[in-house]
Amino acid sequence: MPNLSRRGALKLTAGMAVLGTLGLTGCGREDGATAAKSSASPIGDSPATGTVTVWAAQGDADVLDKVIKPFKSANPDVTVKFTLIPNADYYTKLQSAVAAGKGPDIAQFFPESQAQFLDPSILQPVPGGLVDPNSFFKSLWDAGVVDGVAYTVPWYAYTYALVYRSDLAKKAGVEAPATWDEMVPFFRALQRAGAKHGLAADIGWDIFNGQDVAMYAWQAGGSLLSSGGKWTLDTPAMIDALKYNASFFTSGVADTATPTFLDAQPYFVSGKTATMITGPWVVGQLDTAAKKDGWTASHVATAPLPAGSSGSVSFSAGGSWGVLADSGNADASWKLVRHIAQPSTQIAQYKAYSSLPAVVSAWDDPAIKGQPLLGAFLTQLKNTRTFPQVSTWQQVATRIGKEMEAVARGTSTAEKAAADIQSYADSLGTGAK
Template identity: 25%
Template sequence: MQRRFMGLVAAGAAFGMTVMLAGCGTTGGSDGVTLRLVAADYGNGAADSSRTYWDDLARDFESRNPGIKVDVDVYSWKDVDRKVAEMVDAGNAPDIAQIGAYADYANQDKLYRVEELVTIPTQANFLPMLIEAGQTGSAQYGLPFAASTRLLFFNEELFDDAGVEAPKTWQELRVAAQKLKARGVTYPFALPLGSEESQAETMIWLLSGGGGYRDRNGGEYQIDSEQNIRTFSWLKEKLVTPGLTGPVPPGKLDRAQAFEAFTRGEVGMLNGHPTLMQQAEKKGVKVGMVPMPGAEGQAEASMGVADWMMAFKQHGHRKEIGRFLDFAYSDKNVLEFSDRYDILPVTVSASETMAADTKHKDLWEFLAALPTSELYPSGEMSWAKVSASVKQNIGQAVAPDGSPAVVLNRIANDAAKAEIEADASK
């Protein structure tokens, strides 16, 4: 594992050594400044809400930085992007937002560039692939906050009871789901295509079918490609219609519901990330994990996810924001959040530490997949609207009266309109 990150460590260290003397101005005194931070909740309820982490971090920061206060608001992933958008539209943007996309706000000239905020050592320490993903045009506006990759999770006890092994192809996945259903499993395969985070579940399946949101060569959206239509047609015909996805229609099943059902032992299989592994094991579920199957074998590409931190210019607190972000991205704080939620760190030094520590052994497979995984096109100004269209529409593609081709074409049209609007606003 350590060898996998040597190139990343060397790249980050070399860049940092060349610019150590050129750091940006995030030092100096401040009087009576209150920063407002809006963040997403990585927990699974009040007991493990991210609010506890942010409140503790804010109090620690305040004790070290007299004159700067940090007010924290934490919302579920289902609501946080909308909440921030409403604040911005109302003319009262937060100083810092930790959400899913930054490019649209960068295009509206509402965000500070990363180089205006944090010191050069902090900036150079981000994983190179995430630095690139945080850029719009030639400037970086998004600071990666947390990363994860996806694997196919399965309940080992339910699999043993049904006499099935971890699937390597779609057909094996379908057969396993049939046997699980025959044994009375509530959700043989949980397929969350509700409004919470269906853009992730969609991307996992598109990649496993040889497609994706975008053309990997030209970079254009290809949402209604033949591969993608074929993938969702298979999902509808082979999993959803035969009742292999459980009692809740996929379009009404949110990720949080599916994850909670998995921790209760009601789900045979679903696509999961590291946090779910931790939550399930705490409830006594024996979790198996394998790469996502493809149509004929292991999928050619896996999905990676990075969530983003961004700083709004509206209230003019550049120095104070920068000081807080430098503090938040220290190894201690990055690793504490990663430990708490089994999230992959976004910095070279923290990744190196995790890769070398056997207490993180359960995360090594996720960590190894990150440098070569495919991320959302977060740097595209159109992505926020495309993601919203996926969340709104994709569940209908597998509904009894839905057509995968029609629904994917609808989303593709929304993507084309978003691209035109983005180009016109440049």
């Protein structure tokens, strides 16, 4: 089921442009080890000096120059230069710069779509002792680890939860669904309470639909890769996931025609839809969509994702940082990355832009802990997995999304779709060396 309020809707699409063009990583894992080996020398505590160039995608990084003022004050002899690039162009421009040997010292990545960069020819290993891997949400740290080597440090985090019209749920006399079986009845109850459709969904959101189906396959007890690095997609769990996701459309609780991406919040506020499966950023945006302060507090609630036969697992996403292999100032670069990973910096980033911390302890800050609608996202972040850290994942995810649409429209069965996905993935392989 596609997310219609995705903050960085073009992140993954942009990443697809570089698939197959970089030196690519070996087979990935869905559940990496928290500990990672590193051959890099430890980074000391002496002040950073020189110039550090940073590339980032527009959005969360827009305020970062202000957020790191304490770092610049504590390191007066360092100059940090930011280049912000539109999301749609970011990975393409970064790949071109890397290939030409003209990349920045530090680059932003996205844990859900960074696999093609996790290679020693592109990124330096994270120095031992730079940060505590256990301080981050596990799946976010694992997303940067390949063959036991960590290449990125998490920055901000998000995952999915249910965001629904609490006023309509109260009117219908229903609680948030806790299991798959309760989902469609919940949506129908919200429709009886006045919503035109129970769920906001865009059936043609291919790569994002694919991510969602993968998430549901985990919930059904499946995996995407075997322990030996082979695709495992033609499985009972994948078939169940395809049927579950398609059921939102075939049951009529979601419309196969609307809403599209930009319609999501206006539809939700107006009651054309009553639920979104989306990220935490939407919580801070609905008052604006409603044109009324306090509307969200009186009309909206959140809940973790309903559980399949194997639980309520979701996927981890967000932002991360890596230092390029040919950085001319690696020492100062890693010191800046270390500063950004501190809880105080991540809290400052949240206050400036509502980017939720990747460091678990930062969620205890009153600025975040006092936001009741964020609790479901914290619960869900503690139960997440990372997508396969292989270079072909985005292509496979896109194919899963297309096959899901065919099942939802009745032009294919879930069984045939799963077989077709497996065949396609096998033809691509994993990009392993």
